[in-house]
Amino acid sequence: MTTTARRASPAKIINSGRPDSGRSSTRRPSRVRASNRGLRPNFLGASASVVWLIIVLIPLYWIVITSFRSQEGFFDDHPLAFPAQPTLDNYVLVLENDFARYLMNSAIVTVVAVALIVVCGFLFAYTISRTTSPRVRKLFNLMLLGLAIPLQATIIPVYLMIVKAGLYDSLLAIILPSVAFGLPITVLILVNFMRDIPGQLYEAIRIDGASEWVTIRSLALPLSRPAITTVAIYNGLNVWNGFLFPLILTQSADNRVLPLALTSYQGLFSINVPAVIAAVVLSSLPIIALYILGRRQLLAGMTAGFGK
Known part of the structure; x- marks a missing residue:
């Protein structure tokens, strides 16, 4: 009985000497939540990036496909449609x-x-x-x-x-x-x-x-x-x-x-x-x-x- 009490007393003293020991279990979830908040996807930023990418790519796409059109077909086809008869005559x-x-x-x-x-x-x-x-x-x-x-x-x-x-x-x-x-x-x-x-x-x-x-x-x-x-x-x-x-x-x-x-x-x-x-x-x-x-x-x- 005395040995067990003596063995248990240092643990109690160590635990009592750690003022944050009882709060450690409550602090860890908050840190995990904070880290999870930083890992949440930013849908608004991603949507804005996609819209900006489309705005930039549409003129580039028009330039490339227009260079393969003929002078007569430039006014006949839709501006964003791929040319029906692509040609390299312009180059x-x-x-x-x-x-x-x-x-x-x-x-x-x-x-x-x-x-x-x-x-x-x-x-x-x-x-x-x-x-x-x-x-x-x-x-x-x-x-x-x-x-x-x-x-x-x-x-x-x-x-x-x-x-x-x-x-x-x-x-x-x-x-x-x-x-x-x-x-x-x-x-x-x-x-x-x-x-x-x-x-x-x-x-x-x-x-x-x-x-x-x-x-x-x-x-x-x-x-x-x-x-x-x-x-x-x-x-x-x-x-x-x-x-x-x-x-x-x-x-x-x-x-x-x-x-x-x-x-x-x-x-x-x-x-x-x-x-x-x-x-x-x-x-x-x-x-x-x-x-x-x-x-x-x-x-x-x-x-x-x-x-x-």
């Missing part, structure tokens, strides 16, 4: 009318402009993020003013400068303004990303005797690769789809890019809508492929450096 017509030249011009303008934007923007951002000079800060603030200036408001001064420089009706007339308007957002993204690089890494590589260019090539450039990919894809989309600069700063068909070339498929009294749609589909394929390949880097780089 053949587009490819036969100097589409390769327009594609090459757009590729040259986009690649050269994006390369200049990335190189100049990276060097500017490295200088701004690594120096505390008031002059550099003022230069950075002055550069950010370019984000507040719309492109349409500067088209007349840009036109006059291009004409006086003797660059009118050339691909360089499109490249230079595109670089100027792409630098502010590029520098902003790269500066915010490069400020997150720890200063101890720069001190360590400087102790090892690395020069400024070695530091840029071996440290800043590899660590800034996500942000560089982001600005490259973002500016590539803008330059590829640019229409105002090619319209104002070029004239001849030899220097015509794809967005401007789409207007050449319009007649004086009639418009071959299926052929124009086929040209739109062909011109959007390269940039869609580029976005699919780099969409993760684009989202990662856009959100990096702004979470402080």
Whole structure:
């Protein structure tokens, strides 16, 4: 009897020393309920997502099926019905009318402009993020003013400068303004990303005797690769789809890019809508492929450096 009482007394003492022991059984169901509430399906959000997906897919579906219609069947069939006699004549017509030249011009303008934007923007951002000079800060603030200036408001001064420089009706007339308007957002993204690089890494590589260019090539450039990919894809989309600069700063068909070339498929009294749609589909394929390949880097780089 005494042994059992002695054995039972420690258990009573332990249980009495746990003020939450009696409440543990009542707390567990509440936690389970809270977790179950978080796992409940959101029917309202899912329904809104489905509706938005339908709204986005219907125009894309119309564009694709319209490119396979004939010019006569464009007005006969229902707009959303699949063509009764699908044809590839629209794509053949587009490819036969100097589409390769327009594609090459757009590729040259986009690649050269994006390369200049990335190189100049990276060097500017490295200088701004690594120096505390008031002059550099003022230069950075002055550069950010370019984000507040719309492109349409500067088209007349840009036109006059291009004409006086003797660059009118050339691909360089499109490249230079595109670089100027792409630098502010590029520098902003790269500066915010490069400020997150720890200063101890720069001190360590400087102790090892690395020069400024070695530091840029071996440290800043590899660590800034996500942000560089982001600005490259973002500016590539803008330059590829640019229409105002090619319209104002070029004239001849030899220097015509794809967005401007789409207007050449319009007649004086009639418009071959299926052929124009086929040209739109062909011109959007390269940039869609580029976005699919780099969409993760684009989202990662856009959100990096702004979470402080």
